[in-house]
Amino acid sequence: MSKFFDQTQRAQDWSTREGLAKKLEVHQVLESVTATVREANSVSTDMSDHRLDRCRKFLLPRLADGPVLMNHGEANHMAEESYRTLRTRLLRLQATGGIRTVLFSSSVPGEGKTLTTINTALCCTQLHEMRTLVVDGDLRTRGLSKLIGAPSGPGLADILEGRARYEEAILGTDHPNLFALAAGTAVGAPPELFASTQWKEFLGWAGETFKLVLIDAPPILGLSDIDLMAHGCDGVLMVVRANRTKRSLLRKAVATIDPKKNRIVVGDDDSLRATSFEVSGVNWVSIEQPSGPIRAAVKIRHKHEPAAATLQPLDAATARITFDTPQRAITRGQGAVFYDSDRVLGGAWIR
Numbered sequence: 001m002s003k004f005f006d007q008t009q010r011a012q013d014w015s016t017r018e019g020l021a022k023k024l025e026v027h028q029v030l031e032s033v034t035a036t037v038r039e040a041n042s043v044s045t046d047m048s049d050h051r052l053d054r055c056r057k058f059l060l061p062r063l064a065d066g067p068v069l070m071n072h073g074e075a076n077h078m079a080e081e082s083y084r085t086l087r088t089r090l091l092r093l094q095a096t097g098g099i100r101t102v103l104f105s106s107s108v109p110g111e112g113k114t115l116t117t118i119n120t121a122l123c124c125t126q127l128h129e130m131r132t133l134v135v136d137g138d139l140r141t142r143g144l145s146k147l148i149g150a151p152s153g154p155g156l157a158d159i160l161e162g163r164a165r166y167e168e169a170i171l172g173t174d175h176p177n178l179f180a181l182a183a184g185t186a187v188g189a190p191p192e193l194f195a196s197t198q199w200k201e202f203l204g205w206a207g208e209t210f211k212l213v214l215i216d217a218p219p220i221l222g223l224s225d226i227d228l229m230a231h232g233c234d235g236v237l238m239v240v241r242a243n244r245t246k247r248s249l250l251r252k253a254v255a256t257i258d259p260k261k262n263r264i265v266v267g268d269d270d271s272l273r274a275t276s277f278e279v280s281g282v283n284w285v286s287i288e289q290p291s292g293p294i295r296a297a298v299k300i301r302h303k304h305e306p307a308a309a310t311l312q313p314l315d316a317a318t319a320r321i322t323f324d325t326p327q328r329a330i331t332r333g334q335g336a337v338f339y340d341s342d343r344v345l346g347g348a349w350i351r
């Protein structure tokens with residue numbers, strides 16, 4: 001059984017360079033969710049508000065010999081209990097942090113993202129009015145679309161490339177409250193699609209239309225998709241395969257853990273480092289604006305030691321800073337202070 005390493009909440013202050021990673025809050029959820037569990041035997045009455053009552057429908061497959069798919073009451077009970085625990089944690093985060101859109105990722109391929117996404121969704125739809133959308137966001141492997149036997153036709157890629165409207169691509173299922181969006185057919189490369197404004201627009205629409213949106217995402221390491229996909233999502237849930245996933249790989253994908261604040265940052269550690277960036281609002285304190293590049297020690301976070309860098313003034317208010325060695329977590333909007341030994345030369349804002 002995969003261990004659910006963590007779950008996340010809407011994080012306002014997490015973004016590091018290019019907003020690559022998320023600070024995630026670890027919750028120890030001890031109580032059960034108070035929501036009433038009922039047999040979900042009717043589709044929500046306000047469905048027509050969202051014009052989803054006219055969407056295509058398909059039957060989820062019964063997988064007798066395949067992976068444990070919690071379908072038609074044939075689930076393994078221990079697995080079901082674990083998914084319920086995860087559901088409780090997600091709902092708790094929804095109640096406290098308002099999360100709706102959650103990416104399911106892992107450090108490397110094959111850790112159980114797809115199965116965890118669909119089973120968590122199935123578990124959530126057992127709750128009354130928990131209208132849930134599962135999205136196949138892994139446009140390369142299309143694992144979720146294959147696992148649930150989604151019919152061909154437009155999917156996420158078609159939405160992102162502007163070929164399909166939401167209600168044309170969303171699929172209804174034989175499970176009341178469960179909707180699916182298959183991967184579709186991508187013409188462009190996935191990173192470009194997730195960098196588009198269509199992705200954020202889609203997330204905004206899905207977050208308003210569904211109570212929960214669970215996105216089966218690619219793994220973190222080796223791909224840039226997750227960084228782009230995480231923009232606009234409320235959280236990332238890391239799936240870790242018990243007894244298989246190497247600690248070293250997980251350490252690389254989960255960049256830091258702050259036990260005091262119960263927060264973790266996910267993302268490829270290498271991608272959190274940068275050498276060069278621009279600053280604006282430059283204020284020279286103890287020297288006049290230099291006419292050319294100068295050497296200085298630059299401090300970008302209060303906990304960091306100043307690091308050796310070259311400062312190139314671009315105009316009266318802006319400058320380019322190039323560190324000698326790559327630095328972690330250079331964050332837009334944060335201050336940078338320039339020193340010559342202990343003397344403050346000036347300061348600026350990272351942009």
Ligand SMILES: Nc1ncnc2c1ncn2[C@@H]1O[C@H](COP(=O)(O)OP(=O)(O)OP(=O)(O)O)[C@@H](O)[C@H]1O
Pocket residue numbers: 001002066067068106108109110111112113114115116138141143219
């Ligand atoms: N909780 C689990 N217990 C046992 N086996 C599991 C579990 N989750 C997944 N598996 C098995 O592990 C394999 C990979 O699962 P899955 O396709 O969900 O992983 P994935 O992370 O989505 O892979 P990919 O990165 O290729 O998309 C499958 O054979 C699946 O049946």
Ligand SMILES: [Mg+2]
Pocket residue numbers: 113114115138141143144216
């Ligand atoms: Mg998969």
